[in-house]
Amino acid sequence: SFPGGRRDPADGDAVATALRETREELGLALGAPSVWGQLRPLPDRQGQMVAPVVANLGPLEDLTLTPNPNEVEEVFTLPLAHLLREENQGYTHFRTAGRYGYTLPVFLNGPHKVWGLTAIITEQTLELLAPDLY
Numbered sequence: 001s002f003p004g005g006r007r008d009p010a011d012g013d014a015v016a017t018a019l020r021e022t023r024e025e026l027g028l029a030l031g032a033p034s035v036w037g038q039l040r041p042l043p044d045r046q047g048q049m050v051a052p053v054v055a056n057l058g059p060l061e062d063l064t065l066t067p068n069p070n071e072v073e074e075v076f077t078l079p080l081a082h083l084l085r086e087e088n089q090g091y092t093h094f095r096t097a098g099r100y101g102y103t104l105p106v107f108l109n110g111p112h113k114v115w116g117l118t119a120i121i122t123e124q125t126l127e128l129l130a131p132d133l134y
Helices: 014-026 082-083 114-131
Strands: 037-038 052-055 089-094 098-108 113-114
Touching: 014 037, 014 052, 052 114, 082 114, 098 114
Parallel strands: none
Antiparallel strands: 037 052, 089 098, 098 113
C-alpha cells in the first residue's frame, strides 16, 4: 500500500496529510513542490474517503528510505515499464453471497501482488501518466 492515514488537526489539507504520513512511515521528507496533484477521492472498505496524492520522488537510487517498523513491513518499487506490461496486469473477481460482486485490478511482481485500493490508485495513476499505453 501507499503511505497514508487519517488527517491530523494540524494538517492543512489532504496534501499536508500525505506529506506528513510519507515522512512518518518512510522517513522521506517531501516538500509541496514535489506534489503533482491529487486524484479523485475513493472510498475504502470501511467507507472512509481516501484522497490519493501523487508526487515526484525523483530518481529512486537517490532516495534514502527509513521505514517505520511499527507501520511498514516491507518496501518495494515497481518501474513504470513493469506496470505497463500486460503480463504483469490482471483482474481479481470478488464474489459476495456466492454471486459475482465486483472486479478490481491487480499488478503482479514475483512474490508481490498490488491489489485492492492500492491497485485502483495505481491504475488511475497509469491512466494519467501513460494514457496511450495503459
